[in-house]
Amino acid sequence: MVPRIQLHDGHEIPQLGFGVWKAASGECYKAVRSALDAGYRHIDTARIYGNEEDVGRAIRDSGIARSEIYVTTKLWNTDQARAESAFAGSLERLGLDYIDLYLIHFPVTKSRAAAWQALENIHASGKVRSIGVSNYMPKHLDELLGAAKIKPVVNQIELHPWLSQTELKNYCESRGISIEAYSPLAHGQKVEDLSLKPLAEKYGKTVAQVLLRWSIQKGNIVLVKSVSPARIAENFAIFDFEIDAQDMAKLDSMNENLRTCWDPSGTP
Numbered sequence: 102m103v104p105r106i107q108l109h110d111g112h113e114i115p116q117l118g119f120g121v122w123k124a125a126s127g128e129c130y131k132a133v134r135s136a137l138d139a140g141y142r143h144i145d146t147a148r149i150y151g152n153e154e155d156v157g158r159a160i161r162d163s164g165i166a167r168s169e170i171y172v173t174t175k176l177w178n179t180d181q182a183r184a185e186s187a188f189a190g191s192l193e194r195l196g197l198d199y200i201d202l203y204l205i206h207f208p209v210t211k212s213r214a215a216a217w218q219a220l221e222n223i224h225a226s227g228k229v230r231s232i233g234v235s236n237y238m239p240k241h242l243d244e245l246l247g248a249a250k251i252k253p254v255v256n257q258i259e260l261h262p263w264l265s266q267t268e269l270k271n272y273c274e275s276r277g278i279s280i281e282a283y284s285p286l287a288h289g290q291k292v293e294d295l296s297l298k299p300l301a302e303k304y305g306k307t308v309a310q311v312l313l314r315w316s317i318q319k320g321n322i323v324l325v326k327s328v329s330p331a332r333i334a335e336n337f338a339i340f341d342f343e344i345d346a347q348d349m350a351k352l353d354s355m356n357e358n359l360r361t362c363w364d365p366s367g368t369p
């Protein structure tokens with residue numbers, strides 16, 4: 102049901118993923134079980150979220166084959182100088198033999214170049230299928246692409262109609278780097294947006310579903326988080342309708358550079 106996107110290294114990734122930032126340990130286990138029951142097959146965690154153990158346990162207990170579930174985790178900023186041991190720690194906490202996608206979480210000025218070389222070494226070990234980055238601006242990617250042996254498969258960035266990131270998205274896509282859109286509901290701040298209620302009613306959907314569908318139709322890989330089984334199911338029910346061109350254009354015109362998470366533009 103969920104479309105798959107082919108990354109430039111040939112691996113495929115489910116276009117809708119389930120994020121677990123701010124899902125506390127314990128709560129995260131239940132949320133991932135609910136997500137897998139609802140049909141999600143792509144989980145996005147990070148060392149800094151403190152819930153890799155829960156994610157791994159939920160995957161094992163689900164009984165779903167490991168090969169059917171796409172798992173991403175991320176190298177935290179303060180671990181960038183020791184990426185290989187940080188990766189080993191993530192693998193151990195997840196209790197997995199391999200990770201599908203390992204990302205540099207943020208482009209820390211002094212350590213990101215060495216961290217990318219370390220990710221290339223980890224990739225050569227076969228314990229991660231694909232490597233990528235998060236929160237990189239064009240200047241960070243220019244630097245990386247000038248030195249890299251392997252090009253990142255994705256750039257995971259905040260993206261929703263109020264932060265459309267058009268320039269960065271065009272930069273990445275013209276270089277074969279796929280966009281992963283995090284905080285597609287503007288970190289929950291826009292699910293009650295009154296201006297979008299009539300649009301949601303037109304499609305018989307919720308505002309959250311319209312926001313997720315917009316991002317899917319933009320071709321992004323979309324990562325959404327919830328710990329509520331009802332909202333987890335709601336966020337998955339976005340493949341049975343299509344936003345028309347006029348409404349897509351309306352959503353496209355709403356950018357106001359609203360950031361609810363990091364702002365990497367000032368990071369040299």
Ligand SMILES: NC(=O)c1ccc[n+]([C@@H]2O[C@H](COP(=O)([O-])OP(=O)(O)OC[C@H]3O[C@@H](n4cnc5c(N)ncnc54)[C@H](OP(=O)(O)O)[C@@H]3O)[C@@H](O)[C@H]2O)c1
Nearest residue numbers: 120121122283284285286287288289292309325326327328
């Ligand atoms: N790489 C990075 O630096 C980075 C940064 C931020 C996020 N991410 C990733 O992207 C994922 C998603 O982003 P996010 O967690 O910031 O925000 P989000 O998915 O935009 O929004 C999550 C918030 O919206 C609420 N929510 C979810 N579905 C809803 C619905 N249908 N109706 C009403 N409220 C709803 C959730 O509350 P409940 O849980 O109570 O439902 C939660 O408070 C993260 O979990 C993480 O995996 C990555």
